Amino acid sequence: MKAIVFENFGEPREVLQVRDAPMPADPVAGEVRVRMKMAPINPSDLMTVRGAYGRLPTLPATPGFEGVGIIDAVGPGWLAKLRGLKPGRRVAVINGRGGNWAEYVVIPARTAVPIADDLPDEQVAAFFVNPATALVMTQRVLHVTRGGWLLQTGAGSALGRMVIKLGKHFGFRTINIVRRKDLVDELKQLGADEVLIATEEKIPARVAEITRGAMAPYALDCVGGPGVVEVIESLAPQGRLLVYGTLSGEPVPLDTRSLMGGQRAIEGFWLSEWVKAQGVLRMLGLFHQITSLVRAGVLTTPVAATYGFDQLPQAIEHVERQARGGKILLKLDGV
Numbered sequence: 064m065k066a067i068v069f070e071n072f073g074e075p076r077e078v079l080q081v082r083d084a085p086m087p088a089d090p091v092a093g094e095v096r097v098r099m100k101m102a103p104i105n106p107s108d109l110m111t112v113r114g115a116y117g118r119l120p121t122l123p124a125t126p127g128f129e130g131v132g133i134i135d136a137v138g139p140g141w142l143a144k145l146r147g148l149k150p151g152r153r154v155a156v157i158n159g160r161g162g163n164w165a166e167y168v169v170i171p172a173r174t175a176v177p178i179a180d181d182l183p184d185e186q187v188a189a190f191f192v193n194p195a196t197a198l199v200m201t202q203r204v205l206h207v208t209r210g211g212w213l214l215q216t217g218a219g220s221a222l223g224r225m226v227i228k229l230g231k232h233f234g235f236r237t238i239n240i241v242r243r244k245d246l247v248d249e250l251k252q253l254g255a256d257e258v259l260i261a262t263e264e265k266i267p268a269r270v271a272e273i274t275r276g277a278m279a280p281y282a283l284d285c286v287g288g289p290g291v292v293e294v295i296e297s298l299a300p301q302g303r304l305l306v307y308g309t310l311s312g313e314p315v316p317l318d319t320r321s322l323m324g325g326q327r328a329i330e331g332f333w334l335s336e337w338v339k340a341q342g343v344l345r346m347l348g349l350f351h352q353i354t355s356l357v358r359a360g361v362l363t364t365p366v367a368a369t370y371g372f373d374q375l376p377q378a379i380e381h382v383e384r385q386a387r388g389g390k391i392l393l394k395l396d397g398v
């Protein structure tokens with residue numbers, strides 16, 4: 064089969080190659096083998112290739128933590144049968160170990176999620192990582208209240224846009240920080256209440272104005288770097304900031320006194336750690352809720368372009384462009 068492989072950690076354009084690779088072995092009990100159709104290129108995939116992610120594979124390795132595919136073989140066991148996993152069934156392929164950027168992959172049966180036919184492949188390909196993170200952070204970790212203000216950085220990202228739409232859906236209000244002016248109208252059309260430009264505005268002063276001095280009880284950050292200091296200064300007393308990404312790659316110059324006054328808190332969030340603490344039934348409930356919210360147009364992923372194996376360099380060049388306008392998908396079935 065074909066697979067995208069890297070032998071050394073490094074810049075994706077330099078180390079990723081399309082290779083012939085051995086087919087994965089037949090699935091054992093509790094596993095399924097999937098013929099992959101599509102997978103997104105997510106920041107976590109690129110960080111893994113660069114050797115900068117929280118958990119790294121043994122090399123050589125194939126990236127890819129999510130995607131969509133068709134079940135090709137099912138290992139023995141009752142769980143797969145109970146959940147309707149059989150050859151020919153389309154599934155979201157959630158793969159915590161990585162390896163989805165290949166024609167075939169073997170994953171645990173419990174993370175193959177059968178998806179109703181009405182959702183298009185492009186949406187099923189990005190069904191889990193961002194939708195679950197946006198939903199869990201706002202509804203199950205921060206418990207953002209109706210009418211409450213949530214301040215977020217990196218609001219133009221695919222995940223940031225989902226948070227904006229979740230705000231409209233659940234009735235919380237969003238103040239969105241972006242790095243480019245041309246995102247202001249675009250995000251307001253999605254339902255953003257306020258959009259601020261990182262380099263041009265004093266964020267705490269604007270948040271004070273918008274919230275009439277109350278400041279923001281909730282905040283999300285996926286950028287890191289010096290801008291986070293302004294986010295902390297924008298928190299209300301007892302306010303909580305959840306950090307979940309480091310798009311800038313820069314550390315935060317934090318004066319811990321800014322947390323003491325008002326007893327503000329910074330917490331980390333990593334979906335794969337959160338998932339480990341959930342039982343099977345809770346995960347099935349989460350898959351069900353995400354399906355409804357994708358269908359309702361709330362947790363949809365904007366897609367900029369799709370590239371085949373033979374266009375890997377173009378896909379990597381496109382994903383690293385500013386203002387790329389949505390997710391880049393890899394088409395893995397050659398059809």
Ligand SMILES: NC(=O)c1ccc[n+]([C@@H]2O[C@H](COP(=O)([O-])OP(=O)(O)OC[C@H]3O[C@@H](n4cnc5c(N)ncnc54)[C@H](OP(=O)(O)O)[C@@H]3O)[C@@H](O)[C@H]2O)c1
Nearest residue numbers: 106196220221222285307308309310311332333334385386
């Ligand atoms: N902790 C977790 O469990 C978890 C789970 C899922 C995602 N994440 C994180 O969530 C973040 C967003 O993921 P995604 O899939 O939605 O990303 P994405 O849309 O594929 O890409 C990120 C977008 O953010 C913008 N961006 C890049 N660098 C930026 C910077 N320094 N400042 C402001 N904006 C910047 C870029 O948009 P423009 O070029 O259009 O400005 C870029 O297209 C990432 O950091 C990812 O690692 C974390």
